[in-house]
Amino acid sequence: MKLLLINHYAGSPKHGMEFRPFYLAREWVRAGHQALILGASYSHVRTTQPEPGMAAMSGVNYLFYDTPEYQGNGMGRVKNIWSFCRQVWKDADILAREFAPDVVIASSTYPMDVWVARRVARLAKAKLVYEVHDLWPLSPIELSGMSKWHPFAMLCQKAENDAYRDADVVVSMLPKVHQHMAAHGLDLKKLHIVPNGITLDEWSEHGEPLEPSIQAHLDAERAAGRTVVGYAGSMGEPNALDVLLDAAKLLKDSALSFVLVGGGHLRERLEARVRDEELTNVAMFPAIPKAQIPSLLKGFDIAYIGWQRTPIYRFGIAPNKLMDYLMAQRPVLHSVEAGNDPVAEAGAGLTVPPQDPRAVADGLLKLAAVPAEARAEMGRRGREFVLANHTYPVLAQRFIDAVS
Numbered sequence: 001m002k003l004l005l006i007n008h009y010a011g012s013p014k015h016g017m018e019f020r021p022f023y024l025a026r027e028w029v030r031a032g033h034q035a036l037i038l039g040a041s042y043s044h045v046r047t048t049q050p051e052p053g054m055a056a057m058s059g060v061n062y063l064f065y066d067t068p069e070y071q072g073n074g075m076g077r078v079k080n081i082w083s084f085c086r087q088v089w090k091d092a093d094i095l096a097r098e099f100a101p102d103v104v105i106a107s108s109t110y111p112m113d114v115w116v117a118r119r120v121a122r123l124a125k126a127k128l129v130y131e132v133h134d135l136w137p138l139s140p141i142e143l144s145g146m147s148k149w150h151p152f153a154m155l156c157q158k159a160e161n162d163a164y165r166d167a168d169v170v171v172s173m174l175p176k177v178h179q180h181m182a183a184h185g186l187d188l189k190k191l192h193i194v195p196n197g198i199t200l201d202e203w204s205e206h207g208e209p210l211e212p213s214i215q216a217h218l219d220a221e222r223a224a225g226r227t228v229v230g231y232a233g234s235m236g237e238p239n240a241l242d243v244l245l246d247a248a249k250l251l252k253d254s255a256l257s258f259v260l261v262g263g264g265h266l267r268e269r270l271e272a273r274v275r276d277e278e279l280t281n282v283a284m285f286p287a288i289p290k291a292q293i294p295s296l297l298k299g300f301d302i303a304y305i306g307w308q309r310t311p312i313y314r315f316g317i318a319p320n321k322l323m324d325y326l327m328a329q330r331p332v333l334h335s336v337e338a339g340n341d342p343v344a345e346a347g348a349g350l351t352v353p354p355q356d357p358r359a360v361a362d363g364l365l366k367l368a369a370v371p372a373e374a375r376a377e378m379g380r381r382g383r384e385f386v387l388a389n390h391t392y393p394v395l396a397q398r399f400i401d402a403v404s
Helices: 019-030 074-091 090-099 113-124 138-144 151-166 178-183 212-223 241-250 265-276 291-300 311-315 320-327 343-344 357-369 374-391 392-403
Strands: 004-008 034-039 053-057 062-065 103-106 127-134 169-172 191-193 225-230 256-261 283-287 302-308 330-333 351-352
Touching: 004 019, 004 090, 004 113, 019 034, 019 062, 019 127, 019 138, 019 392, 034 074, 062 074, 074 090, 074 113, 090 113, 103 113, 103 302, 113 127, 113 151, 127 151, 127 392, 138 151, 138 311, 169 392, 191 392, 212 225, 212 283, 225 291, 241 265, 241 302, 241 357, 256 357, 265 283, 291 320, 302 320, 302 357, 320 330, 320 343, 320 374, 330 343, 330 357, 343 351, 343 374, 351 357
Parallel strands: 004 034, 004 103, 034 062, 103 127, 127 169, 169 191, 225 256, 225 302, 256 283, 302 330, 330 351
Antiparallel strands: 053 062
């Protein structure tokens, strides 16, 4: 089978997020299929931008289209999206003729790429698959306050409706989307749930050695008898890190030490809070290579993941960083209200309400008071849950079964 995966933000272990396209495609190639990923040369979620043109990594082939850089979510990002979609549209006949896909997958966060994918699929007489990361335009409407009458929201809504009507298969990472998609015209017989996951080879060893300054800090905190509460990942509005800092402020006199590692548009403001509010129990470090994540997580006693309180999460959540936490056998403090809760399903930690610093603080104290062996058992249950449900060989085959 030949699969053409269109994902504007496609990354790799070399470039950074998004990792899912690479891991799925690598498993497809290992299973004897052919795969080509189309991405943009610039994406705000990558740590390293690729050169435009063809590239290959671990047997996975890419074609990166030359797109303009941008900052934030303004017109610069819109121009970047337009540039990518326009170029793929222009190349549709070449892609259909020269790659000749059996399956064309529209998988960018925004839904407008389904029009481009539909064009390629029709020219190639291939199946059209629409893969849903987040529900757009509902996500920017509910998370950012965008009006549903905003031209961009209306464009997204048109694309979403067209995707549900025209796709042969719809794959969703979110598990509770059935009612929403049916309300927008999807025949639910087309729907398949394929969540996020992990790749086993990154967890076969302990990972690359951790950046020395972070390792030294973790060692010092442990030597001082403190319990390390860690966060690793993006630092943006959805990640509720202000709530974590509020909880850290409440726990300034406790034996808990907070370590935040990552990048993102809120990083500088969060660092300013730590400095201005003299949160001496909080240390922040820049993003590290993905290969160092296992070594980092090994140094956490408790891993934190938080969310905003917003109705959008009624459709479910599928966070990558949570899979890493569970695979690393870390007990998790999960601050969320959502349609699903992998931490509770796995019995791998404690869940508290979102956007409630006191609840987060109390939850952390409760987890810290749990005997070490009981916390280790939470971690083991988390790893077993991931191995059974969220490894990329399992997920890639589930995807192939859905589109076959």
